[in-house]
Amino acid sequence: MQQQTMTKVTGLRADSDFFRFEERDELDYQLVLDVLHGRRLGVIFRSVIPQAARKELTDRFWRSPALRHREGEPSHYVGAYHWNKSTATYLDETAEVIEDVKAVIDVPGSPWATFREGMAQALAQEGASLRLAEMNGRSACPALIRAWDQPGQFSLDPHEDSAQCQDPRQVGFEIQNVIQHSICAVNMCVEHTAGGRLVVWNIRPDDEARRALGIELTGIPYPPESLAEFDEIRLDIREGDIYAFNGAFVHAVDANTGNRSTVSYIMGFTGADTVVSWT
Ligand SMILES: [Fe+2]
Numbered sequence: 001m002q003q004q005t006m007t008k009v010t011g012l013r014a015d016s017d018f019f020r021f022e023e024r025d026e027l028d029y030q031l032v033l034d035v036l037h038g039r040r041l042g043v044i045f046r047s048v049i050p051q052a053a054r055k056e057l058t059d060r061f062w063r064s065p066a067l068r069h070r071e072g073e074p075s076h077y078v079g080a081y082h083w084n085k086s087t088a089t090y091l092d093e094t095a096e097v098i099e100d101v102k103a104v105i106d107v108p109g110s111p112w113a114t115f116r117e118g119m120a121q122a123l124a125q126e127g128a129s130l131r132l133a134e135m136n137g138r139s140a141c142p143a144l145i146r147a148w149d150q151p152g153q154f155s156l157d158p159h160e161d162s163a164q165c166q167d168p169r170q171v172g173f174e175i176q177n178v179i180q181h182s183i184c185a186v187n188m189c190v191e192h193t194a195g196g197r198l199v200v201w202n203i204r205p206d207d208e209a210r211r212a213l214g215i216e217l218t219g220i221p222y223p224p225e226s227l228a229e230f231d232e233i234r235l236d237i238r239e240g241d242i243y244a245f246n247g248a249f250v251h252a253v254d255a256n257t258g259n260r261s262t263v264s265y266i267m268g269f270t271g272a273d274t275v276v277s278w279t
Pocket residue numbers: 159160161185247251
């Protein structure tokens with residue numbers, strides 16, 4: 001009989017006061033600031049995207065000439081992502097697609113624009129500002145619009161968003177400074193059929209855990225059995241919801257049927273008074 005050795009995921013577990021989602025029926029940017037400052041795990045705002053905006057954005061996404069299919073971490077998407085590539089490649093890909101991204105998100109009642117303005121105002125009250133991450137005068141992508149479509153237990157495998165920010169091919173890109181602060185993943189659900197809950201485990205893996213799994217620079221996948229010992233949250237996501245959470249904790253999207261389309265980006269402090277976003 002073959003004995004399989006299971007890699008133990010080492011790292012930081014949060015206390016129960018931290019490890020929970022705050023839930024509201026209207027946008028409250030102070031709660032997102034709490035995530036950015038590392039004071040809470042996450043927050044979800046229910047049904048805050050206007051119905052017409054959801055529909056228009058979804059239509060534009062599926063009709064976009066820039067719609068692509070991503071292998072490996074399967075999804076349909078419009079936009080560019082920095083994961084597992086050089087900064088130059090990411091910024092080149094962003095430049096190619098940015099007008100298509102804007103064409104999708106710039107709908108009347110755009111949740112991207114509403115949330116962005118609200119965050120910028122809340123940050124301004126504490127003397128901080130929000131902008132796209134940049135390097136050598138070139139900007140990160142404002143958003144990635146995507147629909148995960150992997151069949152099975154998870155439509156997006158367990159992973160975290162921190163490992164990808166220490167890729168040596170991206171040294172000098174300011175997003176690498178966010179690792180010292182909190183990584184805040186922002187998702188806006190514009191289309192949803194069934195399933196596709198957000199799953200978050202109470203473990204923030206360290207480098208040793210990533211090395212043992214051979215995912216030091218990608219942060220994906222964490223085998224589900226290696227996460228069984230940790231507390232988890234399974235959060236229903238519905239059309240119209242906006243949620244933000246600390247992406248350094250292992251998270252996934254569980255099985256979903258039909259389309260589950262979101263507008264997303266990641267943001268974080270690079271210093272005392274600057275928050276940058278990227279995809
Ligand atoms: Fe993620």
